[in-house]
Amino acid sequence: MLRTVGFVAVICWAGLASSAQAQVKLELKHTEGAQTTDLVTSKTHQILSINGMDVETTSEETVRVRSAIGTRKADGSLPIETKIESLRAQISLPGNMVLSFDSANPPDKKDESPLGFLLDVFKAVAGSSYTIILDKNDKVASVEGTQKVLDKATELNPMAAEMLRSRMDVEKIKHSHEQETDIFPTILVRPGDTWEKKEDNDIGGGQTLAFQRRYEYQGPVNKDGAMLEKIGSKALSVTYSMDPNASSPAKVTKSDLKVDSSEGTILFDRKLGRVVERSGKIKISGDMTLSIAGNELPTKLNLSMESSVKLEK
Numbered sequence: 001m002l003r004t005v006g007f008v009a010v011i012c013w014a015g016l017a018s019s020a021q022a023q024v025k026l027e028l029k030h031t032e033g034a035q036t037t038d039l040v041t042s043k044t045h046q047i048l049s050i051n052g053m054d055v056e057t058t059s060e061e062t063v064r065v066r067s068a069i070g071t072r073k074a075d076g077s078l079p080i081e082t083k084i085e086s087l088r089a090q091i092s093l094p095g096n097m098v099l100s101f102d103s104a105n106p107p108d109k110k111d112e113s114p115l116g117f118l119l120d121v122f123k124a125v126a127g128s129s130y131t132i133i134l135d136k137n138d139k140v141a142s143v144e145g146t147q148k149v150l151d152k153a154t155e156l157n158p159m160a161a162e163m164l165r166s167r168m169d170v171e172k173i174k175h176s177h178e179q180e181t182d183i184f185p186t187i188l189v190r191p192g193d194t195w196e197k198k199e200d201n202d203i204g205g206g207q208t209l210a211f212q213r214r215y216e217y218q219g220p221v222n223k224d225g226a227m228l229e230k231i232g233s234k235a236l237s238v239t240y241s242m243d244p245n246a247s248s249p250a251k252v253t254k255s256d257l258k259v260d261s262s263e264g265t266i267l268f269d270r271k272l273g274r275v276v277e278r279s280g281k282i283k284i285s286g287d288m289t290l291s292i293a294g295n296e297l298p299t300k301l302n303l304s305m306e307s308s309v310k311l312e313k
Contacts, residue, residue: 022191026184026217026229029273030078030138035068036274037085037312042305049300050290061089064312076136083129089122091115103127117160124152124164132177140177143170162247163204172202183215183266184231191219196236206246209284211235211259215266223267228276233264235282250292257286257301279308 040063048055064086070079087103099115101107103126111119130145146168153161166172185195194216201209218230240255264280281304288299 023188024229024270025188026231026268026270027273028181028184030069030080030134031273032069032071032078035066037064037066039064039310039312042307045304047302050297055094057091057093059089059091061087063087077141078134078138080132080134081129082132084125084127087122087126091118117157120156120160121163121167124149125167128168130168130173132173140174143173146170146173159247166202166204166206175200189217191217193217205248206243208241210239210241212237221267226269229268229270231266231268233266233280235259235262238284240288250290252288253291253296254289255286257284260285274311275309276311277309281306
């Protein structure tokens with residue numbers, strides 16, 4: 001009888017030990033002197049049905065971003081320099097309108113087409129840099145160096161200038177960094193554990209998609225000989241908003257959107273304390289009301305978005 005009790009106790013202890021070992025801390029690190037390069041790709045396919053007429057657009061953008069973490073100062077602050085090393089983009093609109101840009105081979109003359117102003121935005125962004133200053137608690141204290149890029153806005157037409165200011169807006173850069181570094185829970189997790197976050201996606205033109213997203217820790221995986229932690233993600237809901245002061249002649253006055261499908265994966269290196277790969281797909285649809293020159297037009301939206309971020313070695 002005593003042996004049986006002892007055997008059961010050993011089994012219980014082993015189970016508890018195994019459970020405890022399965023728990024991990026997903027913690028981002030800012031290693032002084034570290035330099036990394038990420039390849040960031042985004043694709044969109046949108047169909048707006050306005051009064052029964054379909055307006056289809058597609059876009060694809062690939063950006064190579066280098067980050068260099070500096071040395072922590074006496075007051076605990078830590079600088080992180082971010083530089084856009086390269087940018088490629090292609091946008092297609094109805095009427096066979098196509099615009100392409102490659103920072104490795106930028107156009108040598110001004111494009112007078114309706115989309116030409118976008119080339120000026122891409123040209124100003126490519127090669128730009130700024131520095132995020134973290135405080136002693138690794139929260140964003142300030143962003144420096146954006147003014148050099150913003151000064152170029154004075155040379156651009158109003159629409160291009162607004163887009164450039166939006167992309168280099170200090171508050172948006174702060175929010176984006178904080179959102180990206182606040183994806184993990186502060187507690188230990190084991191496979192199957194979930195948590196939720198509200199995340200904003202700035203889609204340009206004063207427009208924002210706000211998602212309620214659920215994450216799930218799915219356990220360790222071996223990829224190319226490296227042990228990484230896998231986290232799945234899924235968007236549960238979406239809300240659209242538009243800045244009433246946006247310069248677009250078309251304003252969205254009402255919207256009722258839903259998530260049709262969503263999937264995402266994060267691969268995290270606990271030793272490095274950073275995300276080495278992140279990808280996601282989402283499809284959104286629903287009704288919107290567009291106001292153009294005082295006329296309200298019933299509109300249906302079908303939007304597909306894909307994104308990926310990969311650490312280059």
